[in-house]
Amino acid sequence: MKEIPLTGGDVTEGLVRVGDTVRRPPGERDELVRAVLLHLESVRFDGAPRFLGVDSAGRQTLSYVEGEVAGRPRPGWIADEDRMISVAQLVRAYDDAVEGFGIPAGLPAPIEPPGLPDLADPPELVGHQDITPENVVFRDGRAYALIDFDLARPVSRAREMVNLMLWWAPLGDDADLDPGFRGLDRPRRCRLIADAYDLSLPDRQRLMELAIGLNERAWHTMKYRTETLGGGWQRMWSEGVGEKITRRQDWLESHADAITTALIA
Template sequence: MQASNDLGPFREGDSVLRPVRPWTASIHALLAALRRHGFAAALLPQGFDEVWERVAYLPGTTGDLDDNEEMRSERALRSAASLLRRYHDCSRLPLRDLAVDGLWQLPARAPAEVICHGDFAPYNVVLNDGEVTGIIDFETAHPGPRCWDLAYAVYRWAPLSSESRVEGLSRLDDQIRRARILLDAYGLPVAERSLMPDTIIARLEALLTFMEQEAARGVERYRRDLQDGHDNIYRLDIAYVSKWSPEIIAGLCE
């Protein structure tokens, strides 16, 4: 028996199941290591066989900025940044073993400072009482620089997008303000923030390359994404961040 590669996760009691992938063992090793080192805000791995992987369900509410008012709050933004920092710091502890032995969906990037989550966005966290308390969906985790992961978080949480139609989040100055709040709460030194726009652009370009490669391999999810024009959204956002890069840098570093 083999589960479809296009089948998404589903809940079964207090567990969440999804099809096993080539990188599942690495993800479960990461999750187990996080638990051993005291980080309880990630999924608890419950094992896998040749077909299904199983993790414990994390209670709380989920959603994105456009459909969850609590997720748009400054409290959620600050707690998300703080949680990402704690995750990064904890992921450094087992980094050597995981980076050497691991097989990851996304390629490792140098310098391998942390295990990047790979998609730290509002739709991949859980909220409890208005605060981000848990992280889900580690499928795109991979070794890399912490700013590589942080840049994508800024892109998603600000959000630095020309296509944002969310009330209060569509103006550039509001987006920059939220980006600064996130970086302040994360604790990124001001001296390291000037590269953030370029890193966001590089991260989105890498995402486009990955989508195109996976679609060419016949992965249906990414074939649909390209057919539906999702790549065009990222191209527009690359142009948007590039155009306003001086203003973004000024807002993050002032």
């Protein structure tokens, strides 16, 4: 059958649609992704693709999820609060569904530089950790499914929320955001996300400290992956992602108190 290239992602290359399936090359956590998707199917969680096997080229074969995705340029609805809230509700449903999967032993170490500081943030479940607009499929104006689980890893619920807010509040300097996201009341949007997810009070209280620590780690990890993996990582670094992360760090530190106040008020 005809292979139709699927574009719009930052790192993974070679994604194609074949009929009602998606074929993608194996990622760095291929076995974990397969196991998570099979678990989600076993617990009847509909908000993720189904893993259908491996094709003759060694590619993952996944079900194609029909719907609307916010590619680039972003659609006019990108900052819609109802859609944002539905993303948080979908992520909560996913986290609840995957919690029973547990934390597998013997997972390969993430590709990141040695010596990063410990964030004292023990994992609770296998989070999605890449909840970008490109990775959420909408139907009838509501988040329906998460796709692209290549960055899935053991994390805390608070860390999952940092990733969600990063892309959907979103977190960062207005100059680095899509025009549709500029000028928004980010503390209010963080509160709406936390409420829709039903985030615990202790996690709300520590969320911004965790966000700042994770953002600092992100700079070192992006640089390390650029140097060791090249490809899409090199392209993003060349396009200035390192400088963007540095500006986000300044923004997080200056807005942390306001966001925390909104989260716990």
